[in-house]
Amino acid sequence: MEMHQVRYFLAVAQLLNFTRAAEECNVTQPSLTRAIKQLEAELGGDLFRRERPAAQLTELGQRMHPLLKQCYDAASGARSLASSFRSGEIGALRIALTHSIDLALLIPHLNQIRRQFNRLEFRFLRGSSREVGDYLRKGDAELGIAAEIDEAWDRLDVWPLFTEGFELVVSSKHRLADRDTIELDDLRAEQLLSRTFCEHFGRISASLREHGINVDHGHEISSERDLIELVEADIGVAMVPRTSPVPEGLKRTAVTGLDARRTVNLYGVAGRQRTAVANAIMRMLRGADWRAIAG
Numbered sequence: 001m002e003m004h005q006v007r008y009f010l011a012v013a014q015l016l017n018f019t020r021a022a023e024e025c026n027v028t029q030p031s032l033t034r035a036i037k038q039l040e041a042e043l044g045g046d047l048f049r050r051e052r053p054a055a056q057l058t059e060l061g062q063r064m065h066p067l068l069k070q071c072y073d074a075a076s077g078a079r080s081l082a083s084s085f086r087s088g089e090i091g092a093l094r095i096a097l098t099h100s101i102d103l104a105l106l107i108p109h110l111n112q113i114r115r116q117f118n119r120l121e122f123r124f125l126r127g128s129s130r131e132v133g134d135y136l137r138k139g140d141a142e143l144g145i146a147a148e149i150d151e152a153w154d155r156l157d158v159w160p161l162f163t164e165g166f167e168l169v170v171s172s173k174h175r176l177a178d179r180d181t182i183e184l185d186d187l188r189a190e191q192l193l194s195r196t197f198c199e200h201f202g203r204i205s206a207s208l209r210e211h212g213i214n215v216d217h218g219h220e221i222s223s224e225r226d227l228i229e230l231v232e233a234d235i236g237v238a239m240v241p242r243t244s245p246v247p248e249g250l251k252r253t254a255v256t257g258l259d260a261r262r263t264v265n266l267y268g269v270a271g272r273q274r275t276a277v278a279n280a281i282m283r284m285l286r287g288a289d290w291r292a293i294a295g
Contacts, residue, residue: 005039006072008032009047013065016054093277096125096132096141099197099223101264102245105293106145109284116280129199136269142278144267145285147199157268159282162290164242166204166260168253171234177251184211184257192218193227193238200262204239207260243293 011021012032022029040047047061057065093113097103103124114120125135129150135141137153149156168187170176176186187208192215195201205215219236221227224245227238231250239255241262246252266285268274274282 001039001042002035003072003075005035006068008035009039009061010065010069010072012036012048012055013057013061016056018050018055092121092123092275093281094123094125094141094143095278095281096127096135096144098129098132098146098199099126100147100195100199100241100244101145102243104245105243105264106285109281109288112284113277113281117277120277128197132267136267139272142268142272142274143282145264146267147262147264149265149267150199155270155272157270159266159268159286161264161266161285161288162293163261163263166200166239166241166255166258166262168237168255169231169240169244169246170237170251170253171231172249172251173234174237174251176237176253179253181254181256184208184213184255187213187237187255191236193230193236194218194220195224195227195238195240196220197222197224198241200260204260207258208239211257 008021008025008027011024012018015021015024018033019029022032025032036047043060043064045060046058047064049056049058093110095106110122123141125132125141127135129146129148132141132144132146133149133153133156136144136149136156145161168176168182176182179186192208192213194205194215198204208215219230221230221238227240228247228250230236231238232247239258239260240246240252243264266282268278268282
């Protein structure tokens with residue numbers, strides 16, 4: 001079935017006249033009639049009763065009309081959308097982030113890129129470091145942002161954006177809330193909330209163990225929101241990256257002697273063609289001054 005056959009069928013169905021339909025479609029009547037006969041042969045029956053002065057839809061034609069119209073409208077919409085993408089009127093950004101990356105880091109750049117396109121569509125994918133790697137490998141995302149990706153794939157391009165440290169977050173009611181800095185020894189009596197969704201969870205836990213901090217009897221948390229609610233309830237304390245969002249009611253404190261830092265990277269796929277939007281946001285992120293955010 002060809003789209004021009006469907007177009008001719010819809011024109012005859014609307015005008016109920018083969019001659020006028022041919023004029024509407026800017027083809028000769030024999031060409032239009034031949035195309036419709038080919039369509040009828042494919043569908044296994046007549047679509048029109050060729051009566052004078054007007055053609056009439058057969059029962060098969062009546063049943064096929066809404067289906068063929070839907071098919072034609074979908075194809076026309078796809079062509080229009082593709083044309084808009086090619087001309088730059090519409091842009092799409094598919095970007096994957098690990099759970100530990102705050103989307104607020106991208107907002108200034110997303111607002112800037114929106115001004116370059118008449119219409120811009122975002123698709124954000126969240127996952128573990130392995131899942132972000134899978135999104136990139138399968139083509140579900142053009143770019144990825146993570147502290148590190150658990151994906152041994154030689155086609156991954158990596159561009160470091162910034163490096164940041166970790167801080168302790170406590171409730172405003174906590175005994176350490178009035179301290180600007182604390183020592184690692186101050187954590188020995190605390191119940192830690194472990195951010196198991198963070199790529200550096202294992203490294204931070206190992207570093208704390210080396211200093212005699214018991215991390216095996218803490219609470220394992222699988223989302224930032226749950227962690228914040230538990231800290232607000234003073235059920236535990238947590239080590240979080242400097243760029244992690246923390247409500248005003250909580251207190252952030254530097255931990256002296258803790259050697260824990262992470263580098264947030266931008267990832268792409270080497271050799272794979274990117275959209276104009278992805279190329280633009282990639283240049284923005286790589287050229288940004290992250291010092292004010294990451295410290």
